[in-house]
Amino acid sequence: MVIDDQTCMVEFALRTMSFYAHESCGWCIPCREGTDWLKKTLTRFHAGFGTRSDIDNIQYLAENMLGRTFCPLGDAAAMPTIAFVKKFRKEFEDHLNGMPCPFAREGVPQLTVV
Amino acid sequence: MPDVTFTVDGKKLTAPAGTLLIDACRKAGIEIPAFCYYPGLSLQAACRMCVVRQEKVPKLQTACTTTVAEGQVFITESPEIAQARKATIELLLGNHPLDCPVCDAGGECELQDMTFKYGAGESQFVEVKHHRDEQQWSPAVFYDRPRCILCYRCIRMCGEGMDVWALGIHNRAADSVIVPNVLGTERGGQQLDCEQCGMCIDVCPVGALTSGSYRYKTRPWEMNHVSTVCTHCSDGCKVTLGVRQANDGSEIVRADNRDKSGINGDFLCAKGRFGFDFVESPDRLTQPLVRNARGRLEPATWEHAIRVATGKLKEIRDTRGGNAIGVVGSNRTTNEENYLLQKFARTVIGTNNIDHERTTDYASFARALAGHTGKTASLRDIAQACAVLLVGGSPTDEHPLLAWLLRTNVRLNRARLYIANSKTIKLARQAKATLDLRRGGYDKLITSLDSGRTEFSKAIFAEESLIVIFGEEFRGPAVENLIAWGLKRDNVRFAYLGDHSNSRGAADMGLFPDLLPGYIPVTAPGAFAEYPNLPAAPGNSLPQMLDAAAAGDLGALLVVGANPVSHAKLDPSILQHTFLIVQDLFLTETAALADVVLPAASLYEKSGTVTNTFGDIQIVRKAADRAGVKPDFEILVRLAGGMGIDVSTLVPFGKRGTTGDLGQSRGAQSGEADRHSVWLEANGLEPKLSPFDPLAALDEIERLVPGYTLDRVNLFAGNDVHTEPASPGPESGFVPVSALTAPELVVPAHDTLFTSGALGRYSRALGQLEQHQANELAKSELAKSAAD
Numbered sequence: 001m002v003i004d005d006q007t008c009m010v011e012f013a014l015r016t017m018s019f020y021a022h023e024s025c026g027w028c029i030p031c032r033e034g035t036d037w038l039k040k041t042l043t044r045f046h047a048g049f050g051t052r053s054d055i056d057n058i059q060y061l062a063e064n065m066l067g068r069t070f071c072p073l074g075d076a077a078a079m080p081t082i083a084f085v086k087k088f089r090k091e092f093e094d095h096l097n098g099m100p101c102p103f104a105r106e107g108v109p110q111l112t113v114v
Numbered sequence: 115m116p117d118v119t120f121t122v123d124g125k126k127l128t129a130p131a132g133t134l135l136i137d138a139c140r141k142a143g144i145e146i147p148a149f150c151y152y153p154g155l156s157l158q159a160a161c162r163m164c165v166v167r168q169e170k171v172p173k174l175q176t177a178c179t180t181t182v183a184e185g186q187v188f189i190t191e192s193p194e195i196a197q198a199r200k201a202t203i204e205l206l207l208g209n210h211p212l213d214c215p216v217c218d219a220g221g222e223c224e225l226q227d228m229t230f231k232y233g234a235g236e237s238q239f240v241e242v243k244h245h246r247d248e249q250q251w252s253p254a255v256f257y258d259r260p261r262c263i264l265c266y267r268c269i270r271m272c273g274e275g276m277d278v279w280a281l282g283i284h285n286r287a288a289d290s291v292i293v294p295n296v297l298g299t300e301r302g303g304q305q306l307d308c309e310q311c312g313m314c315i316d317v318c319p320v321g322a323l324t325s326g327s328y329r330y331k332t333r334p335w336e337m338n339h340v341s342t343v344c345t346h347c348s349d350g351c352k353v354t355l356g357v358r359q360a361n362d363g364s365e366i367v368r369a370d371n372r373d374k375s376g377i378n379g380d381f382l383c384a385k386g387r388f389g390f391d392f393v394e395s396p397d398r399l400t401q402p403l404v405r406n407a408r409g410r411l412e413p414a415t416w417e418h419a420i421r422v423a424t425g426k427l428k429e430i431r432d433t434r435g436g437n438a439i440g441v442v443g444s445n446r447t448t449n450e451e452n453y454l455l456q457k458f459a460r461t462v463i464g465t466n467n468i469d470h471e472r473t474t475d476y477a478s479f480a481r482a483l484a485g486h487t488g489k490t491a492s493l494r495d496i497a498q499a500c501a502v503l504l505v506g507g508s509p510t511d512e513h514p515l516l517a518w519l520l521r522t523n524v525r526l527n528r529a530r531l532y533i534a535n536s537k538t539i540k541l542a543r544q545a546k547a548t549l550d551l552r553r554g555g556y557d558k559l560i561t562s563l564d565s566g567r568t569e570f571s572k573a574i575f576a577e578e579s580l581i582v583i584f585g586e587e588f589r590g591p592a593v594e595n596l597i598a599w600g601l602k603r604d605n606v607r608f609a610y611l612g613d614h615s616n617s618r619g620a621a622d623m624g625l626f627p628d629l630l631p632g633y634i635p636v637t638a639p640g641a642f643a644e645y646p647n648l649p650a651a652p653g654n655s656l657p658q659m660l661d662a663a664a665a666g667d668l669g670a671l672l673v674v675g676a677n678p679v680s681h682a683k684l685d686p687s688i689l690q691h692t693f694l695i696v697q698d699l700f701l702t703e704t705a706a707l708a709d710v711v712l713p714a715a716s717l718y719e720k721s722g723t724v725t726n727t728f729g730d731i732q733i734v735r736k737a738a739d740r741a742g743v744k745p746d747f748e749i750l751v752r753l754a755g756g757m758g759i760d761v762s763t764l765v766p767f768g769k770r771g772t773t774g775d776l777g778q779s780r781g782a783q784s785g786e787a788d789r790h791s792v793w794l795e796a797n798g799l800e801p802k803l804s805p806f807d808p809l810a811a812l813d814e815i816e817r818l819v820p821g822y823t824l825d826r827v828n829l830f831a832g833n834d835v836h837t838e839p840a841s842p843g844p845e846s847g848f849v850p851v852s853a854l855t856a857p858e859l860v861v862p863a864h865d866t867l868f869t870s871g872a873l874g875r876y877s878r879a880l881g882q883l884e885q886h887q888a889n890e891l892a893k894s895e896l897a898k899s900a901a902d
């Protein structure tokens with residue numbers, strides 16, 4: 001994937017998880033509940049209402065989905081999420097001060113979330 | 115399949131190749147948790163709770179889909195696996211309402227148990243949970259969506275197990291929801307048009323599906339759980355009754371069979387699961403009634419009622435002879451009671467005027483099979499049969515367990531089911547071949563089978579072994595012909611379908627004017643020689659007794675748990691010259707005409723044994739209690755006592771007892787008495803101190819009734835023991851009245867899914883289900899006519 005360096009990675013994680021939460025068929029528990037839970041947490045987190053423990057929680061959830069689902073859709077949802085938290089933890093932490101997204105500014109188009 | 119050896123947690127296990135790992139582990143006592151896996155249903159692998167580590171496989175594997183092979187190595191308990199299971203439960207609890215304190219399943223919830231085991235008690239989920247309002251799908255089934263963990267057990271049970279397919283899934287992902295089949299109405303997706311068996315409630319691992327009759331009533335640990343036999347149809351399902359203290363005894367609050375004991379495993383139909391509430395009916399008789407001088411029934415004490423009844427019986431016997439008295443027995447009382455009733459009629463009253471409301475011609479069945487052993491099929495045989503020929507009957511409605519076992523046998527063991535019927539029955543969907551008997555009828559069956567021309571008869575002839583199950587369409591000579599056809603071939607066994615919980619027992623115990631227990635003719639020389647004053651001539655059948663009553667020749671009629679007035683559609687006035695004594699649960703049409711009404715205990719309120727239509731005898735344990743009523747056994751002993759008989763000649767109790775009762779035979783309420791009897795036995799004392807102990811009669815039944823040689827260890831452990839009818843063959847020249855001369859004596863009940871004769875009428879739950887079904891039918895017909 002090619003992503004502009006101006007893109008908010010939390011928003012991108014949310015955009016990704018929204019896709020998988022929508023696509024999940026609901027068959028197995030880790031995927032059905034995990035994608036839904038992550039989508040809700042990321043939505044709240046991105047809106048600026050996150051806590052420090054949420055960051056670990058997001059990683060914990062994704063790690064516990066990985067390899068446990070019926071089909072690879074759950075893995076596909078978990079893998080990028082783990083990577084987002086590991087590689088862009090700083091951007092997650094920047095969301096913690098109760099503000100709207102710190103990367104939102106004029107001229108940068110918002111990612112649409114389903 | 116050859117056996118393979120594999121290793122689980124360092125233990126070497128052996129199982130046939132291809133066995134599911136979860137089954138192999140459970141058999142070896144290694145617990146593997148699972149929500150979606152359910153034995154006998156298709157595999158789902160959706161809950162991911164049964165994950166295990168398999169050597170040389172990168173990911174955790176689900177034990178429910180892994181088949182074992184030689185040399186495999188598994189680990190089922192490790193920190194990694196515990197973490198995986200804990201995470202799954204945390205995810206489930208994220209949307210689970212945690213209303214355990216008010217949830218019906220609290221205390222017996224699989225999710226609750228797993229949460230305790232894997233310790234996912236703390237939630238990090240602060241988001242709002244999904245919520246949907248609770249729905250009532252039918253009078254029997256409620257659905258609480260938020261509690262649902264989507265294991266799909268209910269969907270599979272309904273579709274695969276019941277072949278009803280009334281449940282499905284809507285939406286996807288976290289919005290997935292179980293929906294019932296009635297859609298497109300103003301309450302679309304909220305109604306259930308099905309057989310209302312309640313199996314979906316039973317298999318639900320959480321409290322998402324709850325029972326209309328049990329919900330919010332009690333907690334599992336507040337009940338005593340008593341395992342007994344269902345009183346409705348003649349399949350004889352084991353049922354575990356949840357019993358709780360009540361003001362007037364102890365009440366039944368729930369019926370299921372979660373311990374999967376008995377022939378039925380966890381299966382119960384709507385009648386067994388919800389139809390127990392007739393015992394709580396406000397119409398239930400709880401005091402004896404005696405007709406007063408003004409001709410009205412008024413409440414009386416037991417002593418007074420027994421005195422009035424026995425005084426009159428004694429007077430008529432002594433002045434007009436025993437044959438001026440008639441006795442009608444029941445299809446629902448225990449074997450011991452039926453045995454005692456015929457012994458009472460024959461030795462105390464001194465008449466063979468005894469009969470019952472026959473729903474099946476067991477007398478002809480016994481006669482046709484005379485001299486052959488091993489030719490009757492037990493329900494367990496049917497469950498494992500390679501091939502079954504079902505002739506007549508409608509098992510889905512009248513024998514739900516039989517239908518369940520046939521379906522399951524076809525589905526899991528690829529059994530071959532052949533159906534010959536004059537109607538289209540639901541089981542035809544499972545049939546390998548069907549024979550339409552609409553034209554020609556059942557008389558043409560044997561010609562058709564022997565023709566060898568049709569595919570159907572070719573297929574039947576190709577079968578190496580066969581179980582023939584036939585319904586009440588066959589009576590008298592037709593039974594003989596069918597059985598004669600089968601006896602000509604090797605490996606053919608038979609089962610005959612009757613209607614009520616102990617119809618077979620009533621016949622086996624000799625509630626016939628011409629047959630003693632074990633189908634021995636009363637005219638047979640030396641039969642039951644130990645009975646004092648046994649009358650030698652056959653007595654009157656039920657219609658003959660009623661004719662005698664109309665002619666004024668019947669002085670008294672004792673009716674036990676039967677309703678001949680309604681059953682034979684009788685003109686009530688014919689009984690006006692007859693002194694009528696009725697033992698029943700309710701003031702039925704017959705009881706309303708009685709001079710003395712004695713309130714009887716239901717099958718759920720007594721101990722004893724019953725025999726299902728396949729000849730499998732099972733133990734009945736006392737579950738509930740109702741102040742004021744008495745078991746028919748006790749009533750009969752009291753009647754005999756009131757007539758001045760030494761009751762120890764009727765019931766061999768005290769020193770006359772033979773084998774000891776070790777105490778396993780009675781229900782929870784008699785725990786003290788049971789311990790006492792164990793002590794008595796251990797000290798060489800006689801445990802049967804009471805003439806009201808039905809097991810004393812069981813000893814005598816075993817001793818005197820051919821075919822009732824019982825494996826007591828098995829029987830008292832709660833298992834079914836197969837018996838065979840024994841009767842002197844046709845060569846003896848004896849023809850039972852019912853067998854060849856009067857097939858019209860047999861009047862089948864034709865019960866449906868929600869009716870069960872007199873009992874069903876007094877069950878509120880079954881009434882509601884019947885109404886619900888009628889409403890759904892009317893609605894679908896309306897929709898159909900609108901579409902046209």
